[in-house]
Amino acid sequence: MKKFSYLLMSIMGLALISSCNNQSKGAANGALSSSAAEKVYVAPGEHDEYYAFISGGFSGQLSVYGLPSGRLFKVIPVFSQDAEKAWGYNEETKPMLNTSHGFVPWDDAHHPDISQTNGELDGRFVFINGNNTPRIAKIDLTTFETTEIIEVPNSAGNHSSSFVTENTEYVVAGTRFSVPVPQRDMPIKDYKGNFKGALSFISVDPEEGHMDIKFQLLMPGFDYDLSHPGRGKSHGWFFFTTYNTEEASSLLEVNASQNDKDFIAAVNWKKIEEYVNNGGGTKMPANYAHNVYDDETHTATSTMKKEVLVVNPSDVPGAVYFLPTPKSPHGCDVDPSGEYIVGNGKLSADLTVHSFTKMLAAIDGKKFDGEAYGIPILKFEDVLAGTVKSGGLGPLHSEFDAEGNAYTTFFISSEVVKWKLGTWEVVDRQPCYYSVGHLMIPGGNSRKPFGKYVVAMNKITKDRYLPTGPEVTQSAQLYDISGEKMELLLDFPTIGEPHYAAGIAADIVKARSRKIFNLTENKHKYAATSDADVRIERNGKEVHIYMTMIRSHFNPDNIEGIKVGDKVYFHVTNLEQDYDVPHGVSMIGANTSELLIMPGQTETFVWEPKQVGVWPFYCTDFCSALHQEMQGYVRVSPADSDLDLSWSLGD
Amino acid sequence: MLFSVLLMGCGGKEEKKKEGFSVERQKTATEQPIETPAASTAKASERIDLDSKGVGPITSLTLASEIDQAMAEKGKTVYEQMCTACHRIGKKFIGPAPNNILERRSPEWVMNMILNPEGMVKEDPLAKELLQEFNGAPMANQGLTEEQARAVLEYFRTL
Numbered sequence A: 001m002k003k004f005s006y007l008l009m010s011i012m013g014l015a016l017i018s019s020c021n022n023q024s025k026g027a028a029n030g031a032l033s034s035s036a037a038e039k040v041y042v043a044p045g046e047h048d049e050y051y052a053f054i055s056g057g058f059s060g061q062l063s064v065y066g067l068p069s070g071r072l073f074k075v076i077p078v079f080s081q082d083a084e085k086a087w088g089y090n091e092e093t094k095p096m097l098n099t100s101h102g103f104v105p106w107d108d109a110h111h112p113d114i115s116q117t118n119g120e121l122d123g124r125f126v127f128i129n130g131n132n133t134p135r136i137a138k139i140d141l142t143t144f145e146t147t148e149i150i151e152v153p154n155s156a157g158n159h160s161s162s163f164v165t166e167n168t169e170y171v172v173a174g175t176r177f178s179v180p181v182p183q184r185d186m187p188i189k190d191y192k193g194n195f196k197g198a199l200s201f202i203s204v205d206p207e208e209g210h211m212d213i214k215f216q217l218l219m220p221g222f223d224y225d226l227s228h229p230g231r232g233k234s235h236g237w238f239f240f241t242t243y244n245t246e247e248a249s250s251l252l253e254v255n256a257s258q259n260d261k262d263f264i265a266a267v268n269w270k271k272i273e274e275y276v277n278n279g280g281g282t283k284m285p286a287n288y289a290h291n292v293y294d295d296e297t298h299t300a301t302s303t304m305k306k307e308v309l310v311v312n313p314s315d316v317p318g319a320v321y322f323l324p325t326p327k328s329p330h331g332c333d334v335d336p337s338g339e340y341i342v343g344n345g346k347l348s349a350d351l352t353v354h355s356f357t358k359m360l361a362a363i364d365g366k367k368f369d370g371e372a373y374g375i376p377i378l379k380f381e382d383v384l385a386g387t388v389k390s391g392g393l394g395p396l397h398s399e400f401d402a403e404g405n406a407y408t409t410f411f412i413s414s415e416v417v418k419w420k421l422g423t424w425e426v427v428d429r430q431p432c433y434y435s436v437g438h439l440m441i442p443g444g445n446s447r448k449p450f451g452k453y454v455v456a457m458n459k460i461t462k463d464r465y466l467p468t469g470p471e472v473t474q475s476a477q478l479y480d481i482s483g484e485k486m487e488l489l490l491d492f493p494t495i496g497e498p499h500y501a502a503g504i505a506a507d508i509v510k511a512r513s514r515k516i517f518n519l520t521e522n523k524h525k526y527a528a529t530s531d532a533d534v535r536i537e538r539n540g541k542e543v544h545i546y547m548t549m550i551r552s553h554f555n556p557d558n559i560e561g562i563k564v565g566d567k568v569y570f571h572v573t574n575l576e577q578d579y580d581v582p583h584g585v586s587m588i589g590a591n592t593s594e595l596l597i598m599p600g601q602t603e604t605f606v607w608e609p610k611q612v613g614v615w616p617f618y619c620t621d622f623c624s625a626l627h628q629e630m631q632g633y634v635r636v637s638p639a640d641s642d643l644d645l646s647w648s649l650g651d
Numbered sequence B: 001m002l003f004s005v006l007l008m009g010c011g012g013k014e015e016k017k018k019e020g021f022s023v024e025r026q027k028t029a030t031e032q033p034i035e036t037p038a039a040s041t042a043k044a045s046e047r048i049d050l051d052s053k054g055v056g057p058i059t060s061l062t063l064a065s066e067i068d069q070a071m072a073e074k075g076k077t078v079y080e081q082m083c084t085a086c087h088r089i090g091k092k093f094i095g096p097a098p099n100n101i102l103e104r105r106s107p108e109w110v111m112n113m114i115l116n117p118e119g120m121v122k123e124d125p126l127a128k129e130l131l132q133e134f135n136g137a138p139m140a141n142q143g144l145t146e147e148q149a150r151a152v153l154e155y156f157r158t159l
Helices: A002-011 A014-021 A030-040 A269-277 A356-364 A506-510 B002-010 B069-082 B107-115 B117-123 B125-133 B146-157
Strands: A050-055 A062-067 A071-076 A113-117 A120-130 A135-140 A145-151 A158-164 A170-175 A196-204 A211-220 A223-229 A237-243 A261-268 A282-294 A299-311 A320-326 A329-334 A340-345 A350-355 A368-372 A375-378 A384-389 A395-400 A405-410 A415-420 A426-431 A436-440 A453-458 A474-480 A487-494 A501-505 A535-539 A542-550 A553-555 A558-563 A567-574 A583-587 A595-597 A602-607 A613-618 A631-637 A646-648
Touching: A030 A474, A030 A487, A050 A453, A050 A506, A062 A487, A113 A158, A113 A501, A120 A158, A120 A501, A120 A506, A135 A158, A135 A170, A145 A211, A158 A223, A158 A237, A170 A223, A196 A223, A196 A237, A196 A269, A211 A269, A211 A282, A237 A269, A237 A329, A237 A340, A261 A269, A261 A329, A261 A340, A269 A299, A320 A340, A320 A350, A320 A356, A340 A356, A340 A395, A340 A405, A350 A356, A350 A395, A356 A375, A395 A436, A405 A436, A415 A436, A436 A501, A453 A501, A501 A506, A535 A558, A542 A583, A567 A583, A567 A595, A583 A602, A595 A602, B069 B146, B107 B117, B107 B146, B117 B125
Parallel strands: A211 A299, A223 A329, A320 A375, A329 A395, A542 A567, A558 A631
Antiparallel strands: A050 A062, A050 A501, A062 A071, A113 A120, A120 A135, A135 A145, A145 A282, A158 A170, A170 A196, A196 A211, A223 A237, A237 A261, A261 A320, A282 A299, A329 A340, A340 A350, A350 A384, A368 A375, A395 A405, A405 A415, A415 A426, A436 A453, A453 A474, A474 A487, A535 A542, A542 A553, A558 A646, A567 A602, A583 A595, A583 A613, A613 A631
């Protein structure tokens, strides 16, 4: 309510006036910046109004920020190993990074999208794509942890991903690079007409959220850049921007910019789903990893899947159409009503907006302008709703508020432009510092945008922050969009490259956020959920330590009978059942990271001692006044020692 | 098998040599009662206070004269799962042994210590002293329900 009244205040222009009373130091634009400071100030102990999930781009991770404060709460490891949280280092999560190429400890994380019900954000999951080794990850918003990763076969540069349909029926992953399908040894110059672009529709189980590739649509060998679902009246369709319809395989900088118009591909997925449900499509051999983390076993499993169902678009008449769209469009955005499909032609000054209603009429009237590989091309003029003459350069991505306005980033002219749907008139423009890429309005890709703030994510910061050598921080900028004019409120630094983001009202998510894992539900194979389970077992050179931890000791904390050449598994269970009492553990010389173990959770690291001696381990997360006492020793004897295993605590 | 490993491991330990240095250090808490005279010559853990109900959700609890064995059994299970990391029957460990606790504390106090340890060490004088006596090791809130805590209390009556 307090926030709402702020909103009212700013609409009435009172904020400005009241801020004048608080003027203290005489900055040139003092009145304005004082007002901006108030708008982003979240008092100590207070919570932010929105969560912003901002991808780390080449960091491979997903960061969680609060809005409007711009405070960073968590970096959720997704595709990259994270020593801080043992992600990809402990035995439990290593399978999450398994692929058909083996263990791949990094990816390029691009487009987070929040699950929806009836076209509105439901706050259950965030999906995000790994570009490089094509994967889709799912983050569970009860734990804010990555719980599933599925590899996408027949895909390369998984970029027009990971956007969800209106009821999260599917999370969609389109390939940026077309490739031979199936992969084979062939000359690169034979690309044209031979490579394919796979658009993958990954079904999401309505209860558990498990992902499964329902079908892949094998499209012509273009680059599929970005995509968005239809909603409302256009629910059942999905729209993909394409470039390189020239099908060039070299010097794309020039060769992929020859055609005046590329396409937006409109895919009637409901029609294809029906076709597939009736036995349509072809099962082709494939090899891709499906990795699932289980909150009860605290362990991930990786399964290699061997088959995928592919659909040739020409086998499903009426399912796919091309909408001509100028100048290598990047963003492909659908307004909250589902009527307008915005193509952000990145080499253009203008935005092209298509009408869904006109598109249906053109399809009905069979007004085609030829075809590409059997896919009908609609006439540009027949589907065009309007053109936004922005005056900017390089439009990339548009999101929407709830009042019929769109907000588009312009990379080359480095600005956010606000314009009106329907009249296409430009209402306002504000500069970005510098070279803005994507932008995000909480709920801005849904039927119900929250429409109070827009976050612009910049590619370059140069002089905006204290310098840190040649590599400087990247950043996001927060604008208030509650008024007619946008107002820059805040710059804040981000992790990696802040590539893309999704935001949601905090109230939808925070009540469901989990506090602990119940010990009684711990089904980890090597858990010791009470001190009675504490033990050490030797199986040849493999030693398994079933260890517990609680403020402020390990059980056992003295271990003897370990030998050089052993492979020692520390399976450590945190017996705490209180909120925010994690413990950490690390062992001198272990060739891995620490473990950071939440209450009720079990994690495992492996230590292969190479030197005789008595070696300590200790708790790495400050847990209590006796944290510094939370330590233990392991005696390592020579490989040929006949000292038996023994362990103790306090004896 | 495991037990024998354990036993063997315990055997053959080094003799008790007086190596290194030792300081004749005594804890002052028992010798020099600073804050509370008279009664506090006894350690907080040994002192008897059957009147205080402590601080927490339990304000009144009357125990039946007969022990409810079924409830005590349940309590034993909960105790072994949630409490043995710090409490052992019959001996001081990280925290005190629960034996005969109801001869020293009211049932309400015991349950409040289980259910509201953070509040107790802040507001209950005896709990505060106990925290000091036990090296500042805070009692962990193990998230027991009232029903579970009640069952643990019943189990303590059997010890």
